[in-house]
Amino acid sequence: MGRWLDGRGELVVHGERDGARDGFAVPLEIAxxxxxRTRGLLGRDSVDGALLLSPAGSVHTFRMxxxxxxxxxxxxxxxxxxxxxxxxxxxxxRLRSRHVLEAEAGVMExxxxxxxxxxxxxxx
Numbered sequence: 840m841g842r843w844l845d846g847r848g849e850l851v852v853h854g855e856r857d858g859a860r861d862g863f864a865v866p867l868e869i870a871x872x873x874x875x876r877t878r879g880l881l882g883r884d885s886v887d888g889a890l891l892l893s894p895a896g897s898v899h900t901f902r903m904x905x906x907x908x909x910x911x912x913x914x915x916x917x918x919x920x921x922x923x924x925x926x927x928x929x930x931x932x933r934l935r936s937r938h939v940l941e942a943e944a945g946v947m948e949x950x951x952x953x954x955x956x957x958x959x960x961x962x963x
Contacts, residue, residue: 843893843960845875850889850940851959852951863950865889865942867960879941880907886943891960895939897932900924906944910952911936918956921947 850867866888870876876892881902903926911920911933923944
């Protein structure tokens with residue numbers, strides 16, 4: 840796993856999706872610096888794929904323009920919680936969370952991101 844830098848890659852979701860086991864990949868933006876994590880999805884109208892915030896244990900949606908799905912990941916990239924958050928909300932901190940994935944509301948279910956599932960980060 841190691842330590843990532845700000846940049847791009849792919850998020851690979853492992854597990855069952857539509858009844859078949861596979862590794863489903865989506866575009867990923869990685870935000871690891873303080874500035875990139877603080878900016879996050881603020882000021883955007885949408886996100887292409889997902890945004891990974893690392894390290895992160897909680898998020899907020901103040902000044903956001905659209906609702907988002909939030910997946911909290913532990914240090915082994917296992918999903919420990921998935922929530923949909925409307926703009927103007929403060930998410931509760933997750934004690935075991937080391938990373939947070941953000942995407943447009945409703946897409947994570949279709950990707951197969953579920954509690955107990957595992958994801959993989961592939962760098963470009």
